[in-house]
Amino acid sequence: AQSVTQPDIHITVSEGASLELRCNYSYGATPYLFWYVQSPGQGLQLLLKYFSGDTLVQGIKGFEAEFKRSQSSFNLRKPSVHWSDAAEYFCAVGRAPSGGGNKLTFGTGTQLKVEL
Amino acid sequence: DTGVSQDPRHKITKRGQNVTFRCDPISEHNRLYWYRQTLGQGPEFLTYFQNEAQLEKSRLLSDRFSAERPKGSFSTLEIQRTEQGDSAMYLCASGETSGSGDTQYFGPGTRLTVL
Numbered sequence: 638a639q640s641v642t643q644p645d646i647h648i649t650v651s652e653g654a655s656l657e658l659r660c661n662y663s664y665g666a667t668p669y670l671f672w673y674v675q676s677p678g679q680g681l682q683l684l685l686k687y688f689s690g691d692t693l694v695q696g697i698k699g700f701e702a703e704f705k706r707s708q709s710s711f712n713l714r715k716p717s718v719h720w721s722d723a724a725e726y727f728c729a730v731g732r733a734p735s736g737g738g739n740k741l742t743f744g745t746g747t748q749l750k751v752e753l
Numbered sequence: 754d755t756g757v758s759q760d761p762r763h764k765i766t767k768r769g770q771n772v773t774f775r776c777d778p779i780s781e782h783n784r785l786y787w788y789r790q791t792l793g794q795g796p797e798f799l800t801y802f803q804n805e806a807q808l809e810k811s812r813l814l815s816d817r818f819s820a821e822r823p824k825g826s827f828s829t830l831e832i833q834r835t836e837q838g839d840s841a842m843y844l845c846a847s848g849e850t851s852g853s854g855d856t857q858y859f860g861p862g863t864r865l866t867v868l
Contacts, residue, residue, distance in 0.1 A: 641795075673859070680757075680844055680859040681796070727795050731855065739848065739855030740809065741788075743795030 639664045639730050643744035650718050651752045658713040658747050660728030669731035669739060670711040672702055675746075676724045684726075687711065698722070723751045755779070757847045757860035765866045766835055773831045774863045776845030784848030785828050786857060787820055789813065791841045801848070802828060835867045 640663045650656055662668055669688055673681035685696025692704040702713045711728060725746045731739040758777045766772050778785045783804050788796035799818070800810045804825035814820075817835075822828040832839055842864050846857035 669855075671856075678864070680759075680861040681846075683856065683858060686856060729795070739784075739857065740786075740798045740801065741796070741857060742798070745793070745795050 639668070639732065639742045641728050641730050641742055641744035643726075643728055643747050645747045646745070647748045647750065649750040649752060652720050653717050656713075656715045656718045656722070656749070658726050658728075658749070660711045660713065660744060661709050662711060662728070662730040663709065664730050668711075670702075670704060671729040671731065671741065672696065672700070672711075672713050673727045673729065673743075674724050675727065681727065684713070718749075718751055720751045720753055723749055725749070757845055757858055759843075759845050759860040759863050761863060762861060763864045763866075765868065767868050768835055768837060770835055771831065771833045772835055772865065773829055774843055774845075774865075776828045776830070776860060778827070778845070778847035779849070779858060780826075782847040782849050782858075783825065784850060784855060784857075785822055786846040786848060787828070787830055788844040788846065789841045790844055790862070796844055799830075832865075835865075837867045840865055840867045 642661045671686045672684040675681045684700050687694050687704045725748050727743050727746045729741040729743045731741045760775045786801040787799040790796040802822040817833045820830045842862045844862045845860045849856050
């Protein structure tokens, strides 16, 4: 069964500082990996995804993530955080769609607080 | 591309009542997913459709839950005889399938409160 672990429930960073959110996954085959962001009371917005190819993927809002198969990790990074980045971040692993749908399994999320 | 829409955004009901939620996906997407998110947790998969066919249902989807997607367009999720444990955010996602995978775009969700 697929699973995702986000070890940090809360993270606080100062505006302008760098950010790294951790994500570890468990999946028996090549994973499809995603990062989503959720503002309070809202749905999820896709930040970036990894399907194959280059292990460093770029996303929206200046985010990037690196897939490391040997560590089963897909950590999210941003070099300089803005106050508007305060939100909850979810990592998800999806089943490769070999004829089927892409059921996503999410982590429990990391709540990011940005200090001005 | 108008995005995924869900209606209503909020629903308050009394225990034992039936509720129905609607999801309108992005028009060209053939896959549609339902998830449930409780406070402090990530979304959990409930079910998904490819066109009008419901292809997978989670064990979370008890007999009181039913979902439909007539004509492969919008979808409805009905909960019968609601219980307080059904209180959650119900999220719909529209799936774009390409050669490299299936990317899901989420709607704003329907927040259900069962009193």
